[in-house]
Amino acid sequence: MKRARPAPAAALLAAVLIAGCAAKVGPAPQSTLQTPAEWRTRVGPGSDARPVEQQWWQAFGDPALSALVARTLEHNGDLRIARARVADYRARVAAARASQLPSVTGSASPTRTRALAYNGVPYETNLFQAELQASYEIDVWGRLANLTDAARAAYAAEQASADAAALSIAASAASGYLNLRGLDAQLELALATLKLREESRELARKQFEVGYSSRLEWLQAQAEYQAAAEQVPQLQRQIFEQENALSVLSGGNPGPVPRGVPLSGLAPPPVPGGLPSDLLRRRPDIARAEQNLLAASATLSATRDQLLPSFRLTAVGGLQSTVFSEFLKDPTHLWRLTAAVAGPLFEGGRVQAQTDSAASARDQAAYAYENAVRAAFAETDNGLGAIQRLREQAVQNDARRATAAETLRIARNRYRNGYASYLEELDAQRTLYSADVLRLQLKTRMLIASVDLYRALGGGWSR
Incomplete structure (x- = not known):
């Protein structure tokens, strides 16, 4: 007894019913x-006068x-890794896009077979065939397009990640260099102070001897x-x-770092402008x-x-x-065209x-986006606040240093004229040296705070 074949309408109805079984998604x-x-x-x-320059470190x-900074951006090892990851994600976009295109394969197979005939006599046959197969999935629901969009967005995210790494590394190089110039200035002050201490020691020794x-x-x-x-x-x-840290950061071996303008000649650039919405x-x-x-x-969606x-x-x-000769001259032509509809009937809740x-x-990802925006607001506000407070502290330090210098002058005259002991001059020297060290540190911190603000503002990067 022959079984009845399902009508095409029944197959279509089954497809429609399956289409109604799409996985449920909660609200965003x-x-x-x-x-x-x-x-x-x-x-x-x-504050609102100028935008962030693209190469802000030149300011x-x-x-x-x-x-x-230029050498670091070119040779830094972490940036090379980031750029390689960008190339990887670019290739993933090409692979996802290829899934929306038809695929074509070809094959050729010569076959020699030995078999038994109906009467038990063995015989041998040759078969030469070549085949070309093309297949194409019709993206009715947009699943393949969604996968391609996801790959493109991931690629764009990786590009932005590489840009963020470049911004961070450029800021690290600039901050490290400015900190190095601050240490150079402190060393100069220490050597100059050591010379003065040596003179004071010799004077105290001679006065003790007499x-x-x-x-x-x-x-x-x-x-x-x-x-x-x-x-x-x-x-x-x-x-x-x-120096070693900066050399390694710029992609080289540990070694000295060329110097340029001394700390006394460096000045924080003008504060760039911008509103909080610009950070987006x-x-x-x-x-x-x-x-x-x-x-x-x-x-x-996919x-x-x-x-x-x-x-x-x-x-x-x-x-x-x-x-074989007929295969080259007058072979038999074969073809087949198939249209298929497939859908899961039972998958145990895997897709859901x-x-x-x-x-x-x-x-x-939505919560991470909000956190990134809030962190950007906080970093920028902290950078602006740091510059303002450091300026105020520098004003107080200038007044303190002027007072300490005058105190040392008076104490030295009193000691030279025999009106006071050397302890007063020593105490005044310590106070002035402390103020001078803090002055250099404040100058360095103000320069580095400017770098931090440029980084917080996006460092001139723009989509």
Whole structure:
């Protein structure tokens, strides 16, 4: 008894029913992000006057600094890894896009067979055939397009990640160089102070030898000289380590770093302008978080559509002959054209679980985007606040240093004229030296704070 074949309408109805079984997706999370209208701190009249320059490190006016940053951006090992990852994701986009195109394969197979005839007599046959097969999936539901969109968004996120790495490494190189110039200035101050301590020690020794002062004053001058001498190798060690760190950061071996403008000739560039909303397009890490969100959303759409039926067309054409000469001249032409509809009937909740996982990844990407924006707001506000507070501290330090210098002048005159002991002059020397060291440190910190602000503002990077 022959079985009845299912009618084409029944197959179509089955496909429609399957299409109604698409995986369920929960709603996207509601954003709680609010962009402030302005920064909490306004620094100077130039706050809204100029945008961030693309090569912002040139604003410091030091050719050695600019050369170091350029060398670092070209040879840094982490940036090379980031660029290689960008090339990897670019290839993934090409692979995803290729899945939307037809695929064509070809094959050729000569076959010789020995078999038994119906009467038990063995015989041998030859078969020469060549075949060309083409297949194409009709992207009715947009699943393949969503996968391609996800790959493109992931590629864009990786590009933004490489840009964020370049911005961070450029800032590290600039900050490291400025810190090195600050250490150089501190070493110069320590050497100059050591020379003055040596002169004071010799004066105290001579006055002790002639009986003008006590041995205690001479020993105190000796101790003060030794304390100043102790600072020199400590600063030299810090300079040595900072040079090695910068050399490795710029892709070289540990070694010296060329210097340019001294710390006294460096000045913080004008504070660049911009509103909080500008960060949404000026920071590469925010762009990376945004592209990750787009990639997660596209992946979710593609995962959800796995329950929907797929439509595929297959065409096969070939040549076949039992004689090789006929295969070349007049072979038999064969062909086959197939249209197939396939869809899952039972998969144990696998696709729904994958869809739930993809939805969770989308939600995580959304929250990560909000966190990146809020962190950018905080970093920029902190940078502006740091510059303002460091300026205020520098004003107080200038007043303190002027007072300490005048105190030392009076104490030295009193000691020279015999009205006071050497302890007063030593104490005044310590106070002035402390103010001078802090002055150099504040200058260095203000320069580095400018670098941090440029990095927080996106460093001139723009989509």
